[in-house]
Amino acid sequence: MYDFATLAPPYSMPAALHGEATLTDLSAQARSRALNQFLASVELKAFKIAQAALRHEDDALDAVQDAMLQLARAYAERPAEEWKPLFYRILENRIRDMQRRRTVRGRVIAWLPFRGEEDDEDDDPIAQAVSPEPQPVKRLEISEAMDALEKALGELPRRQQQAFLLRTLEGMDVAQTAAAMGCSEGSVKTHYFRALQALRAQLGELYL
C-alpha cells in the first residue's frame, strides 16, 4: 500500500496568497506565457520572410510587430496550434498592405519636383554584431550562398516566395502553409514546385 501521508501537502495556488487570484487569471497567465514562447519561436524567421518580401529592414520589423500585436489582441484565445498559420496569414496581409502603400507612395514621389535623399543608416558596430559564427572560410561560402539565395528569392513571384519560405524556413506542412496563404493545398504545391524550379535554375551550381 502507498502511504499517501508522505505526499506533499495539497497544492495551493500561489496567487491565492494575495487574495485576488482566480482561475481565469492563472489561465490567462499560462496563455500569455505560451504566446510569448510561440512568438519568440517565430519572430526571427518571420522577420526574414518579411525582409525577403519587403527588402527593407525597418518595414520588415514593422510588419512583424504589427502581426504580433494583432495575433496577441485578436487571436490569443484561439487554440495554440492555430497560432502559426494565423500569424503568418496576418503577416502576409500586412506585407501586402505595405507593398501597396509603397507602390502608391512611389507613384506620388515620382511626381514630386523635389525628392529628399534617404537618410544613411548608422553603422553602429555593436548593433551590427551577429550571433556566434562558423569558421571564416565556411562563413564566406555560406555568405555567398546566402546572398545568391536572397537575390534569387527576391526575383520570385510573391506567392512562390511565400510558399517556399514557409515550407523551407518555417518548416510548415502543406496544410499549414495553405492556411497561412489562404489558398488550397494544391496551390501551395504548385507555387512551391515552381519556386524550386526557378531557384534550381539560378542556384543549381552553388547548391549541389
Next chain:
Amino acid sequence: MSPPDDFERNARTVLEESVLRIDARTRSRLNQARHAALEAASAGRRPLWRSLTLVPATGAAAAALLVAVMLWHGGRSPQMPVLEGPHASAEDIDLLADSEGLELMENSDGSFYEWAAAQADTGESEG
C-alpha cells in the same frame, strides 16, 4: 509531397544560417515588439474590477460631459431671462453687424448709446 532533396536541404541550411546571423539590434527590437504585443493583449482582457485605475480619468470625462449637456439644455431653458420683443435677437445681430455701430463702440464717448437709442426709436416709429 516527396522528401526534400539535396537542393532543398542546402537551401534550408543557408536560410537557417541567415536567421542565426540576424544582428543584435534587430533581435532586440523584435524582443521589444513581442513584449509590447503581450502587454497589449493582457491589457485588453483585463477584468473590469482591475480597470478601476481608469476611474478618475473616466469620471472626469463623464463629469465634463454632464456639465456640457446641462449647459446646453440650460441655455434653452424657458426659465432663463430672454430679451423682450419678438425681434429683439435679430435686431441685436443687425446692430453688431453694422459697421457704423462698431465704429461708434470703438470711439466709446457715449455717442454709441445715443445712436443705438435713436435707431431703436426710428424702428418703433417706422413700425
